[in-house]
Amino acid sequence: EVQLVESGGGLVQPGGSLRLSCAASGFTFSSYEMNWVRQAPGKGLEWVSYISSSGSAIYYADSVKGRFTVSRDNAKNSLFLQMSSLRAEDTAVYYCARVGSSADGAFDIWGQGTMVTVSS
Amino acid sequence: DIQMTQSPSTLSASVGDRVTITCRASQSISSWLAWYQQKPGKAPKLLIYKASSLENGVPSRFSGSGSGTEFTLTISSLQPDDFATYYCQQYNSYWTFGQGTKVEIK
Numbered sequence: 580e581v582q583l584v585e586s587g588g589g590l591v592q593p594g595g596s597l598r599l600s601c602a603a604s605g606f607t608f609s610s611y612e613m614n615w616v617r618q619a620p621g622k623g624l625e626w627v628s629y630i631s632s633s634g635s636a637i638y639y640a641d642s643v644k645g646r647f648t649v650s651r652d653n654a655k656n657s658l659f660l661q662m663s664s665l666r667a668e669d670t671a672v673y674y675c676a677r678v679g680s681s682a683d684g685a686f687d688i689w690g691q692g693t694m695v696t697v698s699s
Numbered sequence: 700d701i702q703m704t705q706s707p708s709t710l711s712a713s714v715g716d717r718v719t720i721t722c723r724a725s726q727s728i729s730s731w732l733a734w735y736q737q738k739p740g741k742a743p744k745l746l747i748y749k750a751s752s753l754e755n756g757v758p759s760r761f762s763g764s765g766s767g768t769e770f771t772l773t774i775s776s777l778q779p780d781d782f783a784t785y786y787c788q789q790y791n792s793y794w795t796f797g798q799g800t801k802v803e804i805k
Contacts, residue, residue, distance in 0.1 A: 614794070616743075624735075624743065624786055626794040638793060641700075674742055684790045685733035685748035692742055 581605035581688055583675050588693030595665050595697070601658035601675030601690055609633075609653035612678035614686060615660050617671035617695075627673070628660065643669075665697045701725050701789050705797035711805040718774040720800045722787035727767045731791035734763055734772045737799075738783045746785075747772065777802070 587599040601613070615627040628649040629638040637649055648661040658675050672692040679687030702725040712718050722732065730750040735743035745754045747763035750770055760775040774781055782804055787797040 623799045624737075624788075624796040626796065629794070640793075679745070679748070683749045683752070684731065685745055685754075685788070686735075686743075687745050687748075687754065689742035689744070 583677065583688055583690035585673065585675055585690040585693040588673065588695045590696045590698065591665055592699050593666060593697055596661070596663040597665065597695060599660040599662065599673055599675075599693060599695070601660075603656045603658065603677075606677075606688075608651075608656040611680065613651065613658045614676045614678065615649060615658075616674045616676050616686070616689075617669075618674070618692075619668075619671045622671075625671075630658070662695070665695075667697050669695060670697045671695060701728060701792055701795050703787055703789055703795050703797040705785075705787055705800050707800060708798065709801045709803060711803045712777050713805045714777055714779060716777045716805075718777050718781075718802060720772045720785055720787075720802075722765075722770045722772070722797050724768045724770075724789055724791075728789045728791035730766045731789060732763075732765070732770050733788045733790065734761075735786045735788065736781075736783045737786065743786065774802075 582604045584602045591597050614629050630649045646664045650659045674692045675690045676686035677688040704723045706721050732750045734747040737743040746757050751763045762773050784799045784801045786799050
């Protein structure tokens with residue numbers, strides 16, 4: 580079964596750091612581009628970051644640029660999001676999402692999400 | 700940055716109704732548009748990609764149309780499982796989502 584499973588969320592103080600992980604299974608992870616998308620409580624979806632299949636191309640939303648770092652380990656079928664200098668407005672469910680090769684660039688597989696709460 | 704605007708924000712409808720949701724882009728995105736369905740507490744699910752292509756396994760009552768800056772998602776006959784929030788997403792230049800349309804029971 581094609582699956583993405585996020586982990587690493589939790590409660591962190593403002594200014595703190597957190598590292599999210601996304602474990603992929605059921606497909607050749609190294610062949611797919613990946614993204615992080617977040618959703619604040621009761622709000623809509625916000626794209627956060629993109630990484631190409633090899634990791635050579637990386638993009639960030641302006642709201643997280645300079646604070647978040649995306650990476651991947653293709654040997655371990657894993658995607659990561661290192662978050663630092665966290666703010667209250669970073670509180671959200673964080674999803675990893677696969678760019679579908681047959682979906683022409685849309686996000687065809689999503690994880691279940693991991694909750695990040697930034698609060699003192 | 701490309702902005703995506705959905706309308707309406709909320710839609711009240713009954714089972715069997717034909718439902719249409721509109722998404723407008725702030726500049727042309729050709730056909731690089733997707734539609735997602737999200738239910739409370741769940742991850743989004745891809746319905747439509749490249750404006751009008753139906754994702755595998757998605758019921759044929761869902762359809763998408765449009766190009767350039769104006770797009771629509773149509774549900775031909777609303778079913779009980781379709782009450783959810785729907786998002787459009789452009790992927791012509793980076794990625795941007797619309798604010799969502801909640802389809803409620805009338």
